[in-house]
Amino acid sequence: MNTTWECCALTDCPWCSRDDLPCHHCDGTGRWAPMQPVKVDEGAVRWQRIADTCRMCTGTGKEHGYIPVSL
Numbered sequence: 006m007n008t009t010w011e012c013c014a015l016t017d018c019p020w021c022s023r024d025d026l027p028c029h030h031c032d033g034t035g036r037w038a039p040m041q042p043v044k045v046d047e048g049a050v051r052w053q054r055i056a057d058t059c060r061m062c063t064g065t066g067k068e069h070g071y072i073p074v075s076l
């Protein structure tokens with residue numbers, strides 16, 4: 006299974022190499038905190054805020070959103 010931005014594992018990601026576009030999903034922090042449902046009991050769900058790496062920029066904090074980069 007390929008991740009969308011697996012190019013970021015390389016040193017020449019065209020998105021990571023620029024500094025003028027902060028990721029609009031995480032405001033350049035590289036982190037996001039979505040709400041995720043957690044099942045606490047039978048039929049009961051609690052919403053919990055989880056901290057995760059921003060998936061749009063893979064934690065780089067840089068915009069990766071406009072054009073899919075294919076190698």
Ligand SMILES: [Zn+2]
Pocket residue numbers: 010012013018019020021022065069
């Ligand atoms: Zn990148």
Ligand SMILES: [Zn+2]
Pocket residue numbers: 028029030031032033034035036059060061062063064065066067
């Ligand atoms: Zn981001």
